[in-house]
Amino acid sequence: METIDTADVYARGIAEKIVGRVLRGRRNVCVMTKVGLLKTPQAIVKSATLRGSIPALTGLRAAQAADRDYSSEYIKWAAENSLRRLSVDSVDTLLLHDIDAGSLKVGGFREAMENMQTRGLIRRWGAQVANVEAARAALTVPGLSVLQMPVNVTTGPLPRDIVVAAKTQGVNIVALAVLGDGRLLHDASAVFGDRSSAVAALVRDVLREDGVETALLGMSRYTHAYDNLAALRCGASAGEETNFEEFVRRYGKEKP
Incomplete structure (x- = not known):
């Protein structure tokens, strides 16, 4: 959906x-x-x-x-x-x-x-939260079933205790700032050569995170909408994995 x-x-x-x-x-x-x-x-x-x-x-x-x-x-x-x-x-x-x-x-x-x-x-x-401390507090609230929080290559993997607590309590984690409010997209585009491939790679990486159910792309201009739609249609090719690894080495946190 x-x-x-x-x-x-x-x-x-x-x-x-x-x-x-x-x-x-x-x-x-x-x-x-x-x-x-x-x-x-x-x-x-x-x-x-x-x-x-x-x-x-x-x-x-x-x-x-x-x-x-x-x-x-x-x-x-x-x-x-x-x-x-x-x-x-x-x-x-x-x-x-x-x-x-x-x-x-x-x-x-x-x-x-x-x-x-x-x-x-x-x-x-x-709850939509900005940091791990607030995410942990949200997971103690009875009745809460959705947690929206920043997840991207610069935040690193989700802390294991948050993933376990969310799964145990049936809380869906929605990844926010997948494109880093545009900053990551700018840097990734320089590595991938075009914005659509950069979007696809950044989204694919977040959706690989254990516990993430949904990823929000975000957009503030109509050109962003076109780039996002193009990325969703074509996806990220296997051949772009090398480019993504290079991007993470330059700008992100290595996965353990």
Whole structure:
């Protein structure tokens, strides 16, 4: 099944609207969206209202760090707005966006997640994290079934304890930043000679990782979409293995 990953903050909600329009009527696509970051005026005001504080308009610019709200009240509000923008009654996967280990341990979001799951608004839920510490904290949260985390040639293999815990608990690991937010793709293209072959090789390497169920390519320009589609169609040839080994020697971490 194809997976499309989006979030309520991408293009301030416009990305969810586009996904909803494109996928209208299609049932063979897993839609994964994320909530928790405060990067729109509406989200900032809503979170402040729930907390009884004055809105601080931080995070509205790309260079500014965004505040976060993982309380059940805010998560429920944000998720309902995501469903409306996606034009669906339910979504396959809802993730807590860029949540850290401390917030995962507090667990203020669980009431909302479990309630929405019971009502059929979400099929499953989980966390998108930025590091191994947060990944380990996520795997201690009851009910969590999806873990989205960075996996690529520079992060090295997934720690064995994370792989074992995920398999034992039935948690699906979704590889994030497979192309290194574009930086790896630039370097790999120089080795492979073209972007499509570089994409195919980077994705193939991540999907070989024990425990990884899905790999997210990511794109920010229409040219990236063309490169990604071309890579998916042609795949990585066996003859490119030497090129990939050379790339790992230059830029990545050797596999044990």
